[in-house]
Amino acid sequence: MKVLLVDDHAVVRSGLRRLLTALPEVRISEAANGRDALTLMRDERPALVILDLNLPGLGGLELLRRIVAEHSEARVVVLSMHAEVFYATRALRLGAAGYLSKNASPEELLQAVRRVSAGGRYIEAEIAQRLALGAAEIADPAQRLTERDLEIMRLLGDGQGLSEIADALGVSYKTVANTCSQIKAKLGVARTSDLVRLSLDGGVTAAR
Template sequence: MKALLIDDHAIVRGGLRRLLAALSWEIAEAANGRDALMLVRSEQPDLVVLDLNLPGIGGFELLRRILVELPAVRIMVLSMHIEARFASRAMQAGARGYMSKNAAPAELLKALKVVAEGGRYIEAEIAQELALQTAAMPDPSTLLNERDREIVRLLGAGRSLTEIAETLGIGYKTVANTCTQIKTKLGVSRTADLIRLSFDLDGG
């Protein structure tokens, strides 16, 4: 098993190395996105442990680029962010797991093993918050028309409003106004809420 640790803090990478020492994995390290992409190409890792707050290329963009370079790689996001919306976005972008840096070492090790074996894992407390938020939201399929649903799907896929307008062949203002109307229909106030709802749509 080859693992690549991507974090701009050497102390975090050192801690992960010690945690993984018992597994006898081959481990490489990168402190920024540019170096990480070079190692992805040269080392072809099986598992990537990725921080979201990186200098240069941001974590979400780097996640996307890594999967373009190596679609089969399993990515575990290890972040300072404990909010469920970050986990939701990371999993939507293709990560296999999400853990906060506040997690207990035993749970982190368990999560890394699960993801390395092809499974999915979200830190227990974050997964609970995500489940509660999802349960509290209305079923979008009963409230939205087909255009609404398509816009929500595209938001969930990480498209900007400009990109959505180009994809659907409509004006930017039309997309923005429709997003506002969708939020009103669903009783939510943030675009992040629409992105979470995209999980519930067919094909989302």
């Protein structure tokens, strides 16, 4: 089985490579960014992709979208630092067959790889529990965002600070700060940097 590891940290890729040697007849290739990953997808045609979301340049969510669109035969397991429900929900809706945080154990990752490569799906147990508690079906938290929310996220992605956004929208700094807090609550993320990353990835607006 051909496997592509996509992570910008060489240490992480090395650890994954060693872990995957437990599987029979595995051939592994690696990419540190989205552009190289797309090239390897075309050249190597891997059956399985293990994908980090925090990538330089082309973001992980956008890369996931392209892999699913252009290489539908490939199965994708997202392995991310993000354990928030929003990231898992969006990745699954974009076509990932599995989602785990980097807090998952090596044994659970191998279990996910085996299940996904056999045609199944896998969500890390703790994240799956939170998804089940939130709704009977996987819903998209981004659908709760208003047009004002989306505009603020776009401006954050353009590199503007809260004061600059307040000036651009003709509202107070406090209004923008409060709205950012509401957006984070809607998406289930904790940091403004998450909003910036999601804006840059197109992870919120593109699938609405």
